[in-house]
Amino acid sequence: MSYLQEKIGAVVLRVKALPGSKRDEVRGVDGGALKVAVAAPPEKGRANKALLAVLAEFFGVPRRDVVIISGEASRDKRVEVAGVTAVQVEEKLAQLKR
Numbered sequence: 799m800s801y802l803q804e805k806i807g808a809v810v811l812r813v814k815a816l817p818g819s820k821r822d823e824v825r826g827v828d829g830g831a832l833k834v835a836v837a838a839p840p841e842k843g844r845a846n847k848a849l850l851a852v853l854a855e856f857f858g859v860p861r862r863d864v865v866i867i868s869g870e871a872s873r874d875k876r877v878e879v880a881g882v883t884a885v886q887v888e889e890k891l892a893q894l895k896r
Contacts, residue, residue, distance in 0.1 A: 800830045802887055808880040809887055813853075815873045817845035822852045826894050831874065846870060850877075857882050857890060 801812040812831040819835035826833060836848035846866060854861040859881045869875035879887075 801827055801832050802884055804884040805878075808878050809882055809884055810867065811853075811877050811879065811887070813849070813869075813875045813877045815840075815845060815849050815875060817848075817873075822848060824852065824856045824891075824894065826891060832891075840873075843870075849875075853877060853879060857887070 803810040814831040814833045816835040817838060817840040819837055822836050824834050834849055834852055836845050836852060838844040838848035850864045851861055854864045857879055863880040865878050867876045867878050
């Protein structure tokens, strides 16, 4: 779980953003990061906004509970998701493989 760090009331995820993709989706963990595809281009913060929305929907939390804590101008980011635990993250990701 090198892509995941648990904090009190939140988790911090290493995320690899894939802007300009065909659709918005969480693709799973690869190379030590959670891969998240977004259709939005990486211009004027559009891809970051889309990424946060995709993660909020995927984890079932309000959009305000998902924030980029580092890497805003990079594809490699650290994102904090409040209101979920490491176990919940793992369970959600396990559902992707079915």
